[in-house]
Amino acid sequence: MTRTPPPRLSTRGLSRDYGPVRVVDDVSLQFHAGTIHALLGENGAGKSTVVKMLSGVIQPTEGEVLLDGSPLELSNVREGQASGIIALPQELTLVPTLSVAENIFLGMKRPGRRVLHQPRVLSRDARAQLDRLGQKLPMGVPVRELSAVQQTMVALARALVRDARVLILDEPTASLTDSETEQLFAVLRSLREQGTTIIYVSHRLEEVFALADEATVMRNGRHVWTRPIAELDQDQVISAMIGRAQGQLFPDRATGGGDPVLHADGVAGYTVDDVSLTLRRGRVLGIAGLAGSGRSELLRILSGAERAQRGRVLLGDDDLTGRSIAARMSAGVVLVPEERRSQGLVMTHSIASNIALGNYPSLSTAGVASPSREAATASRLVDDLQIRARSIRQRVNELSGGNQQKVVLARYLERRPSVLLLDEPTRGIDVGTKAEIYHLIRRLADEGVAVAVVSSEIPELLGVADEIAVLHDGRLTGVVDAATATEESITHLCYRKSDR
Structure with a gap:
């Protein structure tokens, strides 16, 4: 009898307090290999706090994070990255004055390299990571000279260097044009095919329905539900996020002309x-x-x-x-x-x-x-x-x-x-x-x-x-x-x- 593998990443009874206030309460989630999983909710729903606990930025007050079914205790972000959990925040943590290649390997210890900053070696190895994303970028230019989507690709390449098994993206298209968004989506779908687990945080529901396989909705720090995208429509998601029927999103227009x-x-x-x-x-x-x-x-x-x-x-x-x-x-x-x-x-x-x-x-x-x-x-x-x-x-x-x-x-x-x-x-x-x-x-x-x-x-x-x-x-x-x-x-x- 074939045994079903455990989720790549999961949480069990995850809670987090800030003083007397509980901002995440008893959240149990599963994120599977080779899937794009949208994490949705209004601002203040607890999404960012969950992401911080998954990546090691903060530690849960109660509950646990599991990697491949085994409990994982993360004291900091570096330990999360060492476990293959890489979070890309909305404001990318790139160094504008460093080159593409330098940013990709920033902070990395490279075994067997006696000279860690040989431009030719860095460029060759960085190009290999970008090839996995189907990207061609100039290795020696400072990242400040790149477009927004190119900077995102550099951040993704840096995650691949760290053997990312779980990628967490927070509003990655906020500064991208429509064509750049499609370019990013093509790369994310490719990474999904390679078995990467992708957790996608976004307020743009049209993107979620175009990209994700599953969606989780949170509200007031609690898990509302997790469902396949194919079984949902936007009205159902919005109602779950706000805890009531969507109602009138836009107010009535003005009825008369003004001076x-x-x-x-x-x-x-x-x-x-x-x-x-x-x-x-x-x-x-x-x-x-x-x-x-x-x-x-x-x-x-x-x-x-x-x-x-x-x-x-x-x-x-x-x-x-x-x-x-x-x-x-x-x-x-x-x-x-x-x-x-x-x-x-x-x-x-x-x-x-x-x-x-x-x-x-x-x-x-x-x-x-x-x-x-x-x-x-x-x-x-x-x-x-x-x-x-x-x-x-x-x-x-x-x-x-x-x-x-x-x-x-x-x-x-x-x-x-x-x-x-x-x-x-x-x-x-x-x-x-x-x-x-x-x-x-x-x-x-x-x-x-x-x-x-x-x-x-x-x-x-x-x-x-x-x-x-x-x-x-x-x-x-x-x-x-x-x-x-x-x-x-x-x-x-x-x-x-x-x-x-």
């Missing part, structure tokens, strides 16, 4: 070229386009974060052209940047101090910061935006991605803007928090704010916007009514050159 608030008149920058459009009070303008089309640059020009090479930006009758970002913020034009970690937050500071940044004039008395006013403001905004945290003194690097984004929004909303510019406001956050942000956007519009939203997800723009402006190679190819537009019609405009 013009902010007008761009023929603005141009490095990519943006002769763009004219108007943001209206109480309306949400979506901005679509392919990567490199100038979407984010347009928001930076409108906000003053980037100087326009020509054209004008008008706030009502007030010409903002040439004014700094600080001056435009004082006038009521606020930009919430795309990269919340590097551009929007001080990760080691508390929620309260992050909200206070840039708001000290309103939180001070006679030029002296008022801790009580700072705390009261933070508490009010935490409640209003439903930021899930232990207290306003919790550091933002301990929050989930969705709650970090809410902290960024809270800081800028405290300025009570008349124009709110949002660059990829829901990137990397779960569907439940996305719905909360969509409803917040509509609430602000209903209160009279003029809102612009840049997103790489066309269905998101169709759901949240009233009108959608489309850019191609920096030029405006059309402005359409979101209520009657389709994904196909927007995509067509994304690829169409301007008639001008």
Whole structure:
């Protein structure tokens, strides 16, 4: 009688406490060889904590991790890597100034090599690992010169050097284009065929259904279920993640037109070229386009974060052209940047101090910061935006991605803007928090704010916007009514050159 092999990696009654709070509770999972297993859940569901326990970053309070059916005690990440468990975080841990070959072998002891840094030997051995991935990369160039998907391939090659039997990927496509995502998927499918166990953490359900064999859903630190992807649809997954029927993801649109608030008149920058459009009070303008089309640059020009090479930006009758970002913020034009970690937050500071940044004039008395006013403001905004945290003194690097984004929004909303510019406001956050942000956007519009939203997800723009402006190679190819537009019609405009 043939004996069924044990799962490649599994957990039994895994739990983790932080002080009095249990963040993962009695989780038992199985990850099999030669499969891609999606790990799903809202921000704060416990996914990241499970991944950290699987890879040795932290240790469980109760329960155990098993490798090939045998208990595995990991004191640190290095022990996890030695066991063949390699986690690739969303922010890849590559050294930008080192070459491709040097990054692949970084930190490795290479038995039998008396000279560990012979460029020719490193390049030959690194090329062999990239060949396993079907990749051709220049060995000697610094990785900072590579594209996002090429950097991901370097990280995967480094995992192969360490004889990875289990690969854990956290939001690996967050910074990739559609074509780069397909390139990554082809490599992951190849690794699956070679017997590698792949644990795939993502908020992009369309990717999960295109790639994974099985899916596990977690909610509030507990295991909800594990099922084959072939037996699921997206509504079932979303309902399991949020603990209720999906309901209305997007709020109702505005019913009337608003007065013009902010007008761009023929603005141009490095990519943006002769763009004219108007943001209206109480309306949400979506901005679509392919990567490199100038979407984010347009928001930076409108906000003053980037100087326009020509054209004008008008706030009502007030010409903002040439004014700094600080001056435009004082006038009521606020930009919430795309990269919340590097551009929007001080990760080691508390929620309260992050909200206070840039708001000290309103939180001070006679030029002296008022801790009580700072705390009261933070508490009010935490409640209003439903930021899930232990207290306003919790550091933002301990929050989930969705709650970090809410902290960024809270800081800028405290300025009570008349124009709110949002660059990829829901990137990397779960569907439940996305719905909360969509409803917040509509609430602000209903209160009279003029809102612009840049997103790489066309269905998101169709759901949240009233009108959608489309850019191609920096030029405006059309402005359409979101209520009657389709994904196909927007995509067509994304690829169409301007008639001008």
